[in-house]
Structure formats: C-alpha cells, structure tokens
Amino acid sequence: MMKSKELFAKAKRLLPGGVNSPVRAFGSVGGEPFFVREGRGSKIYDVDGNEYIDYVCSWGPLILGHAHPEVVDFVRDVVAKGTSFGIPIELEVSMAEAVVEAVPSIEKVRFVNSGTEATMSAIRLARGYTKRNKVVKFEGCYHGHVDYLLVKAGSGVLTFGIPGTPGVPEDFAKHTLIARFNDLESVESLFEKYGEDIACVIVEPVMGNAGVILPEKGFLEGLRRITEKYGALLIFDEVITGFRVSLGGAQERFGIKPDLTCLGKIIGGGFPVGAYGGRTDIMAHVAPEGPVYQAGTLSGNPVAMAAGLKTLEILKRENVYPVLEKRMERFGREAKAIFDEAGIPVTVNSIASMGCIFFTEGPVKSFDDAAKSDTKMYARFFWAMLKRGIYFAPSQFEAAFISWAHTDDDIDRTLEAMREAVKEI
Ligand SMILES: *Cc1c(COP(=O)(O)O)cnc(C)c1O
Helix, strand or coil, rough: HHHHHHHHHHHHHHHHCCCHHHHHHHCCCCCCCEEEEEEEEEEEECCCCEEEEEECHHHHCCCEEEHHHHHHHHHHHHHCCCCCCCCCCCHHHHHHHHHHHCCCCCCCEEECCCHHHHHHHHHHHHHHHHCCEEEEEEEECCCCCHHHHHHCCCCCHHHHCCCCCCCCCCCHHHHHHEEEECCCCCCCCHHHHHHHHHEEEECCEEECCCCCCCCCCHHHHHHHHHHHHHCCCEECCCCEEEECCCCCCHHHHHCCCCCEEECCHHHHCCCCCCCECCCCCCCECCCCCCCCCCCCCCCHHHHHHHHHHHHHHHHHHHHHHHHHHHHHHHHHHHHHHHHHCCCCEEEEEEEEEEEEEEEECCCCCHHHHCCCCCCHHHHHHHHHHHCCCCCCCCCCCCCCEEECCCCCCHHHHHHHHHHHHHHHH
C-alpha cells in the first residue's frame, strides 16, 4: 500500500481530510483509504496493484459495473463532438423520454447535476407550488447536503455522528420537521400541528443511507394518504432506489405514485446527473414555464446524457432486475448463515440489488434499530474483507450494491472470504 499511503499524505495537505466527500476518508473504520487506478466490471484495482471485488460501485451509480464497454463507446463518440453547449440537444429529449417512460409518476422532468440539486430543487418547487414553508423529513434519511435537510440525516452525517452541521443557521432549519420512518403516527402528529403550512414530505422510499431499511406494509400508502388529505406534496427521493429496486424505482415496485420524484446516481451512468420530475401541472411551475427559478450551466450536457441514456437502454434491454435480485438474495442468505455459524449476531436487510449486514440482533426497521449496530465490529469486518480483496463500504451505515457485472463466482469468492474473516473479528 506504499503508493496509496504516499498519495494520501499528499492529499491531506491539499484537500480537507484528503478527500472530496467525507465517507471516502475511511474515518469510521479507522486507517487510510486506498487510491484506485481503474475499474473493470465488478473489480477495481488500486495504485499498488491490488484487485478488489467492489460492492460500493461509486456509492450506487454503477449498476452495470465499471467501464461498461457500450457506455464507454457511446460516451467516447459523443464527447469527441463537444462536451457542453448550453443550447438544446436531441440527447436531452431522448433521455427525458426514457425517464418518463420508465418512472410511473414522472410526466415531465428537469435534469440537474447531482442528487443534492435534485432534492433542493424539488423542495423549492413544492414550496412554490403549495405556497407553504415546512418540510417533513425522516430521521436517518439523507437527501444530499442541502442546508435545511442536514438535520438528523443519514450517510456521512450519521457516520460521523454530526447532529446537524455548523454553517446552517437555525433560521434555515426552522421549517424542517422530523418524523420517524415506519411510524405513521409521528407523521400524523406533525400534520395535526402544522398541516396548513407543510409543503411536502420527502422520503427515501427504501432507506439507503442508514444501511438498508425497508418500508413496512402500509407505510408509504399512509404517507400518500396523509399528504393528500392535507394538500401537501409527497416527494420520493429515489436517488438510490431509482432504476435500482426496479426500472421504475420504488414507486413502481410498491405501486405508490408520489407527486415529485428525485433521481440521481444510476441516472448518470457514472457521470454527474440528477433529475426531478412529476405531474405536468406541478412541473409547469418550473422556470421558464413558471415562476420557480432553477437553472444549471452544465445541466443536460451531452456527455452525461449519453452515459445515462445508454445505461437505461441496457437496463431495459437486458432485463437485469430478476437476475440481480436472485443474486442478492443468495448472497444475503449465505452471508447470514456464515455469521450464524460463527455465533455473531447480524441482521441482513436487502431488496433487489441493494443490501446491508447490520451488526446487531435486529430486526432493523428504523433508524434507532440501525443505530444499535456494533460499528467497531463492522470496522474489523471491513478490514478483514479488504485484506482478502473484497471492498465493502467503509461505514456500517451504507448499502452494498451488486452490479450487472458481478458474477456468481464473485459472490462465491466473497462468501469464502467472509468465512475466513468472521474468525478474526
Ligand atoms: C446520494 C444521495 C443524494 C445526494 O446525491 P449527490 O449526487 O451525492 O448530491 C440524495 N438522496 C439520496 C437518497 C442519496 O442516496
């Protein structure tokens, strides 16, 4: 790990914590990150020549694996003809068509450059449309680093135990109301108190930033019912679940139509893209059609649109979802058996190709349940696996992703490594 070590020492002098996004710094598992040189399919290779099977997949976007040849070829063709124009291009329209076709509740869509931009803009739109101020979010859900959404958030905010964050004036967060996932009463009581001024409820329909937590039967239906009753909008943040839990996302899988949907990660095929969309009458409030301002210099650029479009095309053509789901199910089942045999209490939650091994007895149905996990043991597990060429997320509170490039052989090798790893954690 000599080269990685040298690079990280230099990086720490030049970048805060040596990284451009907090969880990458390995803070919660201790030690230092490796530097990656390249990726192919399910594998990544570090600058010191080590190979790893990658279950992070750039934190979700790479559902086709690294450097999928068809995506790379298409992007190469497009990039050679110019990377950005700030003038309408045909690829934006094709991409919009693909998104509208895939995601049940989206009739019209606006492309942005990240998931953060998508959630921030969708909430601005919800507030503009309803002429109300308040936003209900759930404990442990992460919606990007939007000021007023960093309250009780998941992902790095959770990993590092930061309660909110300095730099966000209390005034900015005073319209953010916190409810508990899988607890409709906590939502009802907020609406009883503030219903007239609640613009929207934003939720990850499957929580993916506090490990993986599934919605219990009736929970999403309940959110739909309550928001409708009070005239608030329901926003699904499908930045992780979109094109992941099915082609049409969680809303297709669970049969619930939100008013607005936020997309990111997979939609960019590995490039920076986000999107928000929904009913035509709501989207009509977005500038220039309506008064809610939102813009982006590089939004809808040809390179990102090409990568996303090709990715969606392949996902649809190959019908990847049933295969990925079976693979994750087997992985989860056999992993659980290995821990059971070793007498280590874990809970495995998974849906489609996303999953999480919580180091706690379980069940894990809420943020509080997830927080009971033995993060120190997770850290030991992480290093024991990494040593054996398997890369899981450097935090207990993140999902593991299986891509279309992960083979049964990859899974077998991972389980074999796990059998060895449990002996030393
Ligand atoms: C990753 C994520 C975001 C933020 O997306 P960025 O592209 O990192 O800004 C928002 N919501 C959810 C559910 C996410 O997982």
